[in-house]
Amino acid sequence: MIVFDHVSYVYPGADENAVALDGVTFSVRPGEHVAVLGANGSGKSTLARLANGLLTPSAGRVTVDGIDTGDLARAWDVRSSVGMVFQDPDNQIVATTVEEDVAFGPENLGVPAPELRTRVDEALAAVGLAGLEAREPHQLSGGQRQRLAIAGALALLPAYLVLDEPTSMLDPQGRLDVLEAVSRQIDAGRGVLHVTHHLADASVADRVIVLTAGRIAFSGHPRGILGDEAALTSLGLSLPPIGRFAAELRSLGVPVPLEAMDAESVVAAL
Amino acid sequence: MRLALRDIGYTYAQGTSFAVRALSGVGLEVDRGELVLVLGATGSGKSTLLRIAAGLLSPAEGTVMLNGSPVSRPPEIIGRVGLVFQSPQTQLFAETVEEDVAFGPRNLGRGHDAALEAAREALERVGLDWRTFGPRSPFALSGGEAHRVAIAGVLAMRPEIVLFDEPTTGLDVSGRRAVRVIVEELRERAGVAIVTHDVEEFLGVADRVIVLSEGVLAYSGGAGALIDEPARFQAAGLRVPEVLRAQVMAREAGVPMTCFSLDPHAAAALVAGARERKGKRERKR
Amino acid sequence: MKPPVPFGQYVPGNSGIHRLEARAKMGVAAAFTAMLFAVEGFAGLGVSAVITVAAVVLSGVPPRLVLRGVRVVSFILFFTLLAHALRWDSATVALVRVGPLSVDADGLLTGMFFATRIVLLVVGTSLVALTTSPVRLTEGLERLMRPLERVGLPAGDIAMMLTVALRFIPTTAEEAEKVVVAQMARGARFDRGGPISRAKAYVPVLVPLFVGLFRRADELATAMESRCYRGGTGRTRLTERRMGASDWTVLAASVALMVMLGVTL
Numbered sequence: 127m128i129v130f131d132h133v134s135y136v137y138p139g140a141d142e143n144a145v146a147l148d149g150v151t152f153s154v155r156p157g158e159h160v161a162v163l164g165a166n167g168s169g170k171s172t173l174a175r176l177a178n179g180l181l182t183p184s185a186g187r188v189t190v191d192g193i194d195t196g197d198l199a200r201a202w203d204v205r206s207s208v209g210m211v212f213q214d215p216d217n218q219i220v221a222t223t224v225e226e227d228v229a230f231g232p233e234n235l236g237v238p239a240p241e242l243r244t245r246v247d248e249a250l251a252a253v254g255l256a257g258l259e260a261r262e263p264h265q266l267s268g269g270q271r272q273r274l275a276i277a278g279a280l281a282l283l284p285a286y287l288v289l290d291e292p293t294s295m296l297d298p299q300g301r302l303d304v305l306e307a308v309s310r311q312i313d314a315g316r317g318v319l320h321v322t323h324h325l326a327d328a329s330v331a332d333r334v335i336v337l338t339a340g341r342i343a344f345s346g347h348p349r350g351i352l353g354d355e356a357a358l359t360s361l362g363l364s365l366p367p368i369g370r371f372a373a374e375l376r377s378l379g380v381p382v383p384l385e386a387m388d389a390e391s392v393v394a395a396l
Numbered sequence: 397m398r399l400a401l402r403d404i405g406y407t408y409a410q411g412t413s414f415a416v417r418a419l420s421g422v423g424l425e426v427d428r429g430e431l432v433l434v435l436g437a438t439g440s441g442k443s444t445l446l447r448i449a450a451g452l453l454s455p456a457e458g459t460v461m462l463n464g465s466p467v468s469r470p471p472e473i474i475g476r477v478g479l480v481f482q483s484p485q486t487q488l489f490a491e492t493v494e495e496d497v498a499f500g501p502r503n504l505g506r507g508h509d510a511a512l513e514a515a516r517e518a519l520e521r522v523g524l525d526w527r528t529f530g531p532r533s534p535f536a537l538s539g540g541e542a543h544r545v546a547i548a549g550v551l552a553m554r555p556e557i558v559l560f561d562e563p564t565t566g567l568d569v570s571g572r573r574a575v576r577v578i579v580e581e582l583r584e585r586a587g588v589a590i591v592t593h594d595v596e597e598f599l600g601v602a603d604r605v606i607v608l609s610e611g612v613l614a615y616s617g618g619a620g621a622l623i624d625e626p627a628r629f630q631a632a633g634l635r636v637p638e639v640l641r642a643q644v645m646a647r648e649a650g651v652p653m654t655c656f657s658l659d660p661h662a663a664a665a666l667v668a669g670a671r672e673r674k675g676k677r678e679r680k681r
Numbered sequence: 682m683k684p685p686v687p688f689g690q691y692v693p694g695n696s697g698i699h700r701l702e703a704r705a706k707m708g709v710a711a712a713f714t715a716m717l718f719a720v721e722g723f724a725g726l727g728v729s730a731v732i733t734v735a736a737v738v739l740s741g742v743p744p745r746l747v748l749r750g751v752r753v754v755s756f757i758l759f760f761t762l763l764a765h766a767l768r769w770d771s772a773t774v775a776l777v778r779v780g781p782l783s784v785d786a787d788g789l790l791t792g793m794f795f796a797t798r799i800v801l802l803v804v805g806t807s808l809v810a811l812t813t814s815p816v817r818l819t820e821g822l823e824r825l826m827r828p829l830e831r832v833g834l835p836a837g838d839i840a841m842m843l844t845v846a847l848r849f850i851p852t853t854a855e856e857a858e859k860v861v862v863a864q865m866a867r868g869a870r871f872d873r874g875g876p877i878s879r880a881k882a883y884v885p886v887l888v889p890l891f892v893g894l895f896r897r898a899d900e901l902a903t904a905m906e907s908r909c910y911r912g913g914t915g916r917t918r919l920t921e922r923r924m925g926a927s928d929w930t931v932l933a934a935s936v937a938l939m940v941m942l943g944v945t946l
Contacts, residue, residue, distance in 0.1 A: 166540065166568045166571075178907055180907060205906070205908070206909055209907075210907040210908075218901065220844070220901065220904075220905060221844060222847050222848050225919060230908055230910070231909055233916045233917050234908060234911065237917055238917055239918065264851040264855070267438060268438070294566050295565060295566050298634075323569065366596075366638070367596050367637065367660045368639050370660035370661070371642060371663050373660075374661050374665070375664045375667065379668070380667075380671070396646055396649060450866055452862055452865055452866055474868055481866070486892075488889060489884065490885075499867055499869075499885065500867040500868050501868075502868075503867060503869055550867065553867065
């Protein structure tokens, strides 16, 4: 389990009052999908970086399966059990071919070559990129590159995936492909912490956390917040058109579920 | 002012083994006061078309016309046709916001004072107070502010036609809203063309739409006809907007829809109304 | 699909020389260089030239591309020839005489000897870069440097640096093109004025490009750290090309031949 226990964070050199995160408490269990919503500057990315020890809390504690992320002796255990995927796929691909990039993580851990091959093949198959092993990264589409980044994280065999706005720079098809790859990992039992500003991405989560100014403004099932347009607006979020469509249908007496955020789940209610 | 592209064709790396045909026989017209949407999947030739329209690339075939007369040297139209690139905030460079925004008008040969004047006016247009933001460093701004400063850098040239390439990619809710406001304000005094794969953001407010698919025109006409026939999106490799997809699925599920709408409220009324009619008919029986 | 970005001198191919392991090629090139400096007469140079031409033909690399490297050093060639051939106030039998300056046969021959040696050296060694992809070249260099880790040379880190640099060349080229076009859309011109104003015109391109590169470098470092990168030591490699039997044979045979030629000719 990833546990945030009253975590606060102030960036070094920043004003003491400019708290990026302020007393945040929550957890992510294996197999659980937790979405983190919030406007730019709400502290979402800081939260993601605290989850694998890239940053350590100014106050409070973050633990991953019982290991404190501040425990430097075990930093690499934490990082290999929490795979990170960032916003811009271009800035996380290090090697000149697809397969060598996926191998980068386990190579760092000193995994022997035959096992490296298995890990690379499995990770590429898991994100639907099998067959592209020898390609150069810049020959891939945006969605493929982001899935390559996911495969790179998976090759560490992490128990958790932390995704920091992985779809915001992708075209609609690329976004769907990435979301599908992520959902397969949740089914496989990995815990996922997905930072996003797409409400539709959050609608399929087990739990949604909304951050404003570094504090948790909401935490609960998506249906507790996604149907409430006024609350969303006050938190700097807005419903996508399909959400407004669903809300309008509800007000016209059609029993559309509150978390319905795609055509399928809205039409099912008709 | 009217910008018209006729029968445009373009091939990258012509004459080499890497030659890639990007556009064939594509037309685009943008008139003052119009908002034209250019839709297309990644690799459909949208960006090439934009570069040709902005005078940055000479078409291999076809003509670019300005107010009815052909443009002989494409760079002539730089400035009169402005192009805002995707993530334009990555092109800021000057020491102050004001100087950065004045870069365009200065390049076009406007005097120092005139360029500064134009920069200040452009900053106001994107909703930034020039007294506050003018003297700041463009590298000390928030993401949303930097994005608007970069748009101001194009508007300061006082273009009569403004082209946008994927203006909402990577932006959050407030950033998208700011772009919408800028576009709405612009179309009142200039022509606007927006290239995007984000169908939902602008289709509802566009006067005309062209859809590109693998370098050829797959559709050209009003937004209404496109909304009434969502299969056209799929044919061009585009995702059908979710609200529209829901209505199509509702019809397939037996709700007697007669027409579609992209506006969530109107669409909900259409679906609810059709559902009620169906209910009544069934009760009569 | 985008074509691979042509980069550096590498000319893709599938000749025996292309397939030879990078370390073997570097070894042969080193032996070749030593031989060139060891041979003393035109006979030795002639044999070296035959070997060079044979290698170029075997590699299948178009001679035009091989000679591109020679063009770069043409200036040096010219001066080498001149320095040896020209005599001041010489009493010997001259071929050409202009005032006190003269050119004689002896000097001309010496000049030609040294110039030819430079040409062969350039062609021979550039054949390594022409037939080996930058990735393989980096890998080969790393393996050659690895023994030096014991004396404190961070071979793994250097190799990682080279790999990352190679990986970002296409990305940076793409980005530079984007910024150039974007500034052109704002009326920037790169073809006006003298060299100084032209250089100045690139400021609006270079500043965003560097800012972008620094941001990338920062994000890349974060991503690498997240993927457990902690320096080059202790890393394993997915694909490690080994020196095969044929690589060793070619290397040993070439070195033996070249040492023999170098000593006898």
